[in-house]
Amino acid sequence: MVFTRTSVWANNGDFNDRTLLWYARGINILQQRPIDDPTSWRFIAAIHGFHIDLWKDLGYFTRGEQLPTQAIQQSYWNQCQHQTWYFLPWHRGYLASLEAILRKAIIDDGGPNDWAMPYWNYSDTNNPTARELPPAFSQQLMPDNTPNPLFVSQRYGNGSVPFELNSIDVNLSSVLQESDFISRARITGFGGPETNFHHSGVRGGIYGALESQPHNIVHVEIGGRNPSGLMTDPDTAALDPIFWLHHANIDRLWEVWLRRSNAHQNPTKSTWLNGPLSRKLVVPRVNGQDWEFTPQDMLITTAPDLDYEYDDISDPLQGSTGISVRFRRLRTPLFQPFENADDMEREQEQQNRNIELVGADNTTIELSGKKASAASAQVQLDMRTMNKVNRSFRILSNSGITNQEPDRIFLNVENIRSSQDGAVIDVYLNPTGSDNFSDYSNYYAGTIAFFGVRKASSNDEPQGGNGVTQVFDITKIIDELYLSQELNLENIQVKFVNRYEIASEDNATVGGISIYRQGLEIDEE
Amino acid sequence: MRLKDYLSILAKPPLSILVVVSSLAWVAMLVQHQHGLGSTDHFNIPPIDECHFDFLLKTLPNTKSLAVRGWCWLVMLLAMMSPLLVEPINYLWLRSLSRKRAITIISFLIAYIAIWMLAGIGLMLVAFLLKLFSNNHWFTAFHLALILAVLWQVSPGKQICLNHCHLTPRLSPFGMAAIWDCCRYGFITGLWCIGSCWSLMLLPLSTPHKHIVLMAVGEVIIIRERYRANRPAQWHIPILGQNVRLRD
Numbered sequence: 001m002v003f004t005r006t007s008v009w010a011n012n013g014d015f016n017d018r019t020l021l022w023y024a025r026g027i028n029i030l031q032q033r034p035i036d037d038p039t040s041w042r043f044i045a046a047i048h049g050f051h052i053d054l055w056k057d058l059g060y061f062t063r064g065e066q067l068p069t070q071a072i073q074q075s076y077w078n079q080c081q082h083q084t085w086y087f088l089p090w091h092r093g094y095l096a097s098l099e100a101i102l103r104k105a106i107i108d109d110g111g112p113n114d115w116a117m118p119y120w121n122y123s124d125t126n127n128p129t130a131r132e133l134p135p136a137f138s139q140q141l142m143p144d145n146t147p148n149p150l151f152v153s154q155r156y157g158n159g160s161v162p163f164e165l166n167s168i169d170v171n172l173s174s175v176l177q178e179s180d181f182i183s184r185a186r187i188t189g190f191g192g193p194e195t196n197f198h199h200s201g202v203r204g205g206i207y208g209a210l211e212s213q214p215h216n217i218v219h220v221e222i223g224g225r226n227p228s229g230l231m232t233d234p235d236t237a238a239l240d241p242i243f244w245l246h247h248a249n250i251d252r253l254w255e256v257w258l259r260r261s262n263a264h265q266n267p268t269k270s271t272w273l274n275g276p277l278s279r280k281l282v283v284p285r286v287n288g289q290d291w292e293f294t295p296q297d298m299l300i301t302t303a304p305d306l307d308y309e310y311d312d313i314s315d316p317l318q319g320s321t322g323i324s325v326r327f328r329r330l331r332t333p334l335f336q337p338f339e340n341a342d343d344m345e346r347e348q349e350q351q352n353r354n355i356e357l358v359g360a361d362n363t364t365i366e367l368s369g370k371k372a373s374a375a376s377a378q379v380q381l382d383m384r385t386m387n388k389v390n391r392s393f394r395i396l397s398n399s400g401i402t403n404q405e406p407d408r409i410f411l412n413v414e415n416i417r418s419s420q421d422g423a424v425i426d427v428y429l430n431p432t433g434s435d436n437f438s439d440y441s442n443y444y445a446g447t448i449a450f451f452g453v454r455k456a457s458s459n460d461e462p463q464g465g466n467g468v469t470q471v472f473d474i475t476k477i478i479d480e481l482y483l484s485q486e487l488n489l490e491n492i493q494v495k496f497v498n499r500y501e502i503a504s505e506d507n508a509t510v511g512g513i514s515i516y517r518q519g520l521e522i523d524e525e
Numbered sequence: 526m527r528l529k530d531y532l533s534i535l536a537k538p539p540l541s542i543l544v545v546v547s548s549l550a551w552v553a554m555l556v557q558h559q560h561g562l563g564s565t566d567h568f569n570i571p572p573i574d575e576c577h578f579d580f581l582l583k584t585l586p587n588t589k590s591l592a593v594r595g596w597c598w599l600v601m602l603l604a605m606m607s608p609l610l611v612e613p614i615n616y617l618w619l620r621s622l623s624r625k626r627a628i629t630i631i632s633f634l635i636a637y638i639a640i641w642m643l644a645g646i647g648l649m650l651v652a653f654l655l656k657l658f659s660n661n662h663w664f665t666a667f668h669l670a671l672i673l674a675v676l677w678q679v680s681p682g683k684q685i686c687l688n689h690c691h692l693t694p695r696l697s698p699f700g701m702a703a704i705w706d707c708c709r710y711g712f713i714t715g716l717w718c719i720g721s722c723w724s725l726m727l728l729p730l731s732t733p734h735k736h737i738v739l740m741a742v743g744e745v746i747i748i749r750e751r752y753r754a755n756r757p758a759q760w761h762i763p764i765l766g767q768n769v770r771l772r773d
Contacts, residue, residue: 185619199754271530278753356623362695362706380699382622415693459688459755466693512695514620 003103003116003308005252008245009127010118010311013134015143019118020136020150022111026102027149027241029109035061036068038076038284039101042239043068047094047283048080049199049235049455058154058230060239075282075290080234082452083468084198085182085272087211088191088254089295090281091247096306097283097291098244104286116308119248122218123170123316131170133163133222137242150241155231156224158500169217169447174473175209176257176315177322181267183208186355186516187410188471190257190264197276206412206471210257215250217424217449222246225422225500232422234452252310255301260315266299323405329479330406332396354521358385358409359491360514367418367425367496367508374437375496376430379513381489388522393482406482407519408475411445411494415511417457417467423450423502429477430493431486440495443480446472447499450508467511474515539614543607550604557597558737598645602638605726605744606718609751610637612691613714617707620696629696629707636711637718644719652730663732670731674724678746681758686720688755722747 011017015024033040042060050073055061067073081090099117106115124130137150138161157163175190183189183206192208207216222242223232230240237243257264271277273296285291291305301308359381367375392407413427425448430440448470459465481487494513502508535544614630621629652670659665677683694713696706725743729736 185615196752197754269533271533274527274530277527277530277534355619357619357621357698360620360696360698362697364695382698384624385622415695459685459692459758465688465691465755514698 001114001307002302003099003114004311005116005119005248005308006311007124008118008120008134008136009124009130013129014136014139017118017136018112019115020134021143022106022115023102023118023241024136024142024149025109025111026106026115029105030102031149034066036066036072038068038072038288039105039286043076044098044101044284045236045238046073046077048238048243049233050077051233051235054233054235058236058239060236075280076284078199078235079281080238081198081281082211082234083192083207083456084195085192085208085267086195086198086276086281086295087208088251089298092251092254092298092301092306093281093291093293094283095244095247095251096308097285099308100286101284117248118245119252119310120242120245121249121252121312122165123172123214125316131165131167133157133242134245135162138162152230152240154227154229154236155222155240155242156227156229157222158224163222165218165221168444169221170214172214172253172316175213176253176260176317177320177325178209178257179261179263179322181265183471184355184518186412186471186514187408187518188212188473191254191267194267194269194272195276197279206469210250210253212470213447213449215246216451217447218246219451220422220424220449223422225420226503228420228422232451234421234455252313255310255313256315259313260317260319261321263321266295326405326475326479329476330396330483355516355518356385358382358389358515358517360512361494362512365496365510365513367423367498367510368502368504368506369498371498371501373498374435377494377496377510377513378491379494379515380491381515383490385517386487386489388519389478389517390487391522392517392519393487404520407478407517408473409478410516410518411472411474412514412516413448413470413472413494413510414514415467416448416450416453416470416509417511418450418453418502418506418508419457420503420506420508421450421452421454422500423453423506423508424448424499426497426499427472428495428497429474430495431481431489433493437497440493443477445474445477445494446470448496539618540608540611543610543614547604547607550600550607553600554604554737554740557600594645594649595642598642599638601726601740602641602645605722605740605747606637606641608748609690609718610634612693613637613710616693617696617710620698621703621707622698625698625703629703632704632707633711633714636708637715638711640712640715641719644715644723648723648727648730651727655731667728667732670724670727674728677724679760679762681760683721683724684756684758684761686717687750688758689717690714690721690751691755692717721751 006019008020013020015021027041030039030041030044035042035046037043052061056063068076079090081087095117102117103115107113120134122131140148140151142148178188178190180189181191183191183193185193186206188209190209192211193206219231219237223229223237223240225232230236231243258266267273274294280292281294282290282292293305297303297305300306359379361377361379363377365375365377369375389407389409395404395406411427411429427445427448428440429443429445431443432439434440453468456466456468478487481489496510535541613633617629617633618626652666655666655669656663659669694706694710696710697703725747728743729739732739
C-alpha cells in the first residue's frame with residue numbers, strides 16, 4: 001500500500017487534523033520507550049546526532065540511564081549526512097524508518113492505518129500562513145489537556161510569536177533552477193558534493209544548494225539562539241517533532257526538482273548508488289532490526305520499503321530554467337532553448353570542466369557583533385582572469401552563437417567556524433565600497449545559517465576542524481554589473497550583516513573568501 | 526561492485542597520478558633490495574659491531590653515503606607518502622590561479638619533502654640510539670621500536686596529529702606570497718604527517734630484516750588511518766576492529 005504524505009496546512013495545521021493529532025499521540029508512545037530501544041524517540045533522534053553533554057543539559061538524557069552498547073551506538077548513532085551527495089538519500093531512509101515505526105505505534109493504539117508523515121511547505125506562496133509554525137506545534141496542551149508532544153520548550157525561533165519564516169529564506173527560485181545534482185568543487189549543485197560517508201563538518205567540501213537554503217536556515221530560524229534550540233544543532237535537531245515535517249518537505253523538494261526538468265537527474269555513479277564505501281547506512285525497522293540501505297534503494301518513493309508519495313509535487317516555478325531566466329535578464333534575443341536534455345547535459349559537461357579562481361582575500365573576518373552590525377572584506381581580483389570573464393560576455397554580441405552562456409560566477413565563504421550554531425548572516429557584494437546599507441542592499445548574495453558549524457569547527461569531530469564553506473551563485477549580480485558596464489573590477493567588497501547578535505565568546509569567524517568562474521576554457525590575452 | 530567502486534576512485538586524478546608515483550617508488554625499493562641494499566645498508570645505519578658514535582660521526586659527513594642515504598629515504602617517502610597527498614593537491618589546484626597551479630604544487634612538495642628529509646635524519650639517529658641502548662642487539666632494538674610504535678598509535682598525541690593533517694590554511698593567490706604560503710602549507714602538513722607516521726617509519730629502520738614487509742604493513746596502516754574520519758584525541762585501543770575508549 002502506498003501512503004500519501006499531505007501538507008501540514010491541509011486542515012489549518014491544528015489538532016482538528018487527525019494526521020497531526022495521531023502524530024502527537026504516536027510520538028508520545030515512542031517517547032515512553034527507553035533510549036536503548038531502537039524504536040524509541042530518543043534512539044531514533046540520536047541516529048541523526050548524539051552529544052551526551054548537550055542532551056543532559058537539555059534534559060533528554062539522565063545520568064544512570066542504560067545506553068545502547070558501544071557497538072550499537074557506533075553502527076547507528078551520529079550518522080546524519082551533511083555537506084555530501086548522500087544528504088538527500090540518507091534523510092529519505094531515515095524519515096521512512098521513523099514514519100513506519102510511528103505508523104505501527106499509531107495503528108496499535110487504534111489510529112488510522114493509512115497515517116503518513118505530513119510535510120511543511122513553507123514556500124507555498126498561495127497560502128498566506130504557510131511560513132508560520134503550524135499551531136499544533138506551538139500550543140502546550142493537547143485538546144484533552146494533556147501535554148502536547150509536538151510542543152518543545154527549547155524552540156525559540158526569532159523571539160516573536162507566532163514563529164514566522166522570512167520569505168527570502170524559503171524562496172525556491174534559485175535552488176530549483178540548479179541544473180546539476182552534484183556540487184562540483186567550489187560551485188553549487190542541488191544535492192551536495194561527491195564525498196564518502198560524511199557525518200558533520202567538512203574537508204574542503206561545501207553545502208548542496210537545497211541543504212543550504214531552505215534546509216539550514218529553517219533549522220536555525222525555528223530552533224533559535226541564545227540559548228540554542230533543539231533544531232539549531234544537528235546533535236539535537238531530530239528531538240524536535242517539527243524536524244520531521246521540515247525534512248519531509250526537503251524530501252518532497254527533491255521530487256519536485258527531479259520532475260520539473262528532464263535534465264534534472266540523480267547521480268548515476270556506482271559510488272553514489274551503492275555508497276558510501278566506508279560505512280553502511282542503517283536505520284531500524286518497525287521490529288527494531290537493522291535496515292541497511294543505499295541511495296539506490298531511495299530512488300523511487302513508492303518502492304516497498306518506502307511506500308509513500310506526496311499529494312503535491314507540482315513545479316512552483318512553472319518550468320523556468322536558470323539559463324532561460326539568465327538570457328532574459330541579459331536582454332539577449334540570441335538564446336535558443338536546447339532541443340533536448342542531452343544537449344543541455346553536454347553543455348553542462350563542457351562548462352563544468354573549467355572552474356578557476358578569479359580572486360581571493362585571506363584575512364580572517366571576525367563576525368561577532370550586535371544585530372545588524374556588518375563586517376567586510378576586500379577581495380582582490382586577478383585582472384587576467386577577470387579579462388576572461390569579460391570576454392565570455394562578448395558571446396552576447398556575436399550573432400553566430402545561440403546557446404552558450406557567459407561565465408557563471410561563485411562566491412566561496414570559506415572555513416566558517418564558531419563554537420555555537422544558530423548565527424544567521426546575510427551576505428552582500430558591495431561594488432561601490434560604500435558603508436551605506438541602501439547602496440549595497442540590491443547586491444544580496446545569500447544567507448549563511450550556522451547549522452553544523454559547531455561540529456565542523458572542532459578537530460575532534462569526524463571531518464571537523466576546517467569549519468564549513470558556503471558557496472553562493474553570484475552570477476545574477478555579475479550580470480547586473482555587466483549590464484551597467486561596471487564589470488571592470490579590480491576588487492570587490494563583501495559585506496557580512498548579522499541578522500542577530502553574535503557573542504564574542506562564540507569565536508565566529510570566516511577564514512577566507514574566494515571567487516570562481518565557471519565557463520569554457522579561454523586563453524589569456 | 527565494491528572493487529569497481531574503489532577502482533573508479535583510484536582512477537581519479539590526482540590520486541591516479543600519486544598511485545603511479547608510489548608504485549614506481551615501490552618498484553625502485555624492491556629493485557634496490559634485490560641488489561643488496563637492505564635496511565642497514567639502505568640508510569647506512571652501522572652494523573651491530575660498528576655501532577658507536579665515533580663510527581656514526583665519521584660516516585655521516587661522507588658525501589657519498591649521505592647521498593645514498595638521502596636517495597633511499599626519498600624513494601621510501603615517495604612510496605609511502607604519495608597516496609596521502611590527494612587532499613592538499615586538490616586544495617592547491619582549486620585555490621590557486623590557473624597559471625600558478627604548477628608552481629604552487631611544486632612549492633608545497635618541496636617544503637613537504639624537505640621537512641621529511643630532515644625527519645629522516647632524526648629517525649635514523651633514534652634507530653641508532655635504540656641500538657646503542659640495546660647493546661647492539663637489533664632484536665631488542667626492534668622490540669623497543671615496536672613498543673614505542675604501539676604506544677604512539679593508541680595515544681591521544683597520534684590522534685591530534687592525524688586530525689591536524691586535514692587542516693587547510695589560507696593561501697594568498699598573488700605574487701610571492703602565493704609561493705610562500707604554499708611552502709608554509711607543505712612544511713606544516715609535513716610536520717603533522719611526521720607526527721602521525723614517525724613511529725611506523727622507525728620500525729623498518731630498527732631491523733636489518735623484513736623491512737620491506739614492515740614498510741608495506743606500515744603503508745596500509747598509514748593510508749587507512751589518514752582516510753578515516755577524525756576522532757576525539759584520546760586513548761584508543763583497537764580490538765576486533767572496534768575502538769574502545771579508555772576514558773570519555
